[in-house]
Amino acid sequence: MARAKSVLEAGPILSDRAHDAIKEDILAGALEPGEKLQLDAISDRYGIGTAPVREALNRLSAEGWVEHRSQRGFFVSELSYPGLEELVKTRIWLETLALRESIAHGGQEWEDALILSYHRLARTDRFLNAGDGRDSFTLNPDWEVRHHEFHRALLSGCGSSLMEQFCVQMMERSIRYRNLSVKFSLARRGDALAEHEAILTAALDRDADLAVRQLTDHYRLTLEGLRARLFPKTKP
Structure with a gap:
């Protein structure tokens, strides 16, 4: 049971890590407005799997830091x-x-x-x-x-x-x-x-x-x- 619990918790923990890391880089300007966020590239950048990264990007999109464009993927939100x-x-x-x-x-x-x-x-x-x-x-x-x-x-x-x-x-x-x-x-x-x-x-x-x-x-x-x-x- 303990092992099963740790496996179940791993997803949310990794998703939180990815969320915080991506948001921090957006705030710092390391990820620039309009930049495309390729799942594989972001996964490699932070050493986190694509599934938690996708979940993090969806959360960031809901919060307004990232834009999800239909059929095109995720992009850093533009500034105006x-x-x-x-x-x-x-x-x-x-x-x-x-x-x-x-x-x-x-x-x-x-x-x-x-x-x-x-x-x-x-x-x-x-x-x-x-x-x-x-x-x-x-x-x-x-x-x-x-x-x-x-x-x-x-x-x-x-x-x-x-x-x-x-x-x-x-x-x-x-x-x-x-x-x-x-x-x-x-x-x-x-x-x-x-x-x-x-x-x-x-x-x-x-x-x-x-x-x-x-x-x-x-x-x-x-x-x-x-x-x-x-x-x-x-x-x-």
């Missing part, structure tokens, strides 16, 4: 400026509401977590090495983690786990645009640390109107930077 605009607009709607609630109801524990997350972000370089050429720097994965933690900490006092989940889903989709903008463009915005500090200060001062304005401006600047790098022919 209207999609980016909608994403940023939705983030502003959700996160400004969650931030207001956090400022109104978050206690000392929320403040401490927010300060700690900011200091960790401030001590982490976005790039492992800097230079003028496209290949002279690499993204620091620790910065992405710290950046994500800071934005989550801002909202963590809102009192709604559902709201936090929706915000995290929007954050994940933003990561993909941001990573691709660095990969495909020599121009880059940097870590926007001054903007993060301004949001932090307003939140700790319990000035909800200012904090919301700072967060909104932060996302609008991000939108314009991504538009210029990823969709330069699109007018704002």
Whole structure:
């Protein structure tokens, strides 16, 4: 029975591994928009059988990371400026509401977590090495983690786990645009640390109107930077 159980569990475990690995590479830009995902090639890439890979791709298709085109197979989902605009607009709607609630109801524990997350972000370089050429720097994965933690900490006092989940889903989709903008463009915005500090200060001062304005401006600047790098022919 124990062996039978292990065999039955192997499929879902491998499917989860394939799902997470493919999604991580899509977020990082290692799998590019529109790229065809051949079952055999993906199976070899991650060392996982084609059956779990197919199951993972179907899940990713349902989540919007992958497109399943009839008779043609699976492709990495494309990006568009209207999609980016909608994403940023939705983030502003959700996160400004969650931030207001956090400022109104978050206690000392929320403040401490927010300060700690900011200091960790401030001590982490976005790039492992800097230079003028496209290949002279690499993204620091620790910065992405710290950046994500800071934005989550801002909202963590809102009192709604559902709201936090929706915000995290929007954050994940933003990561993909941001990573691709660095990969495909020599121009880059940097870590926007001054903007993060301004949001932090307003939140700790319990000035909800200012904090919301700072967060909104932060996302609008991000939108314009991504538009210029990823969709330069699109007018704002």
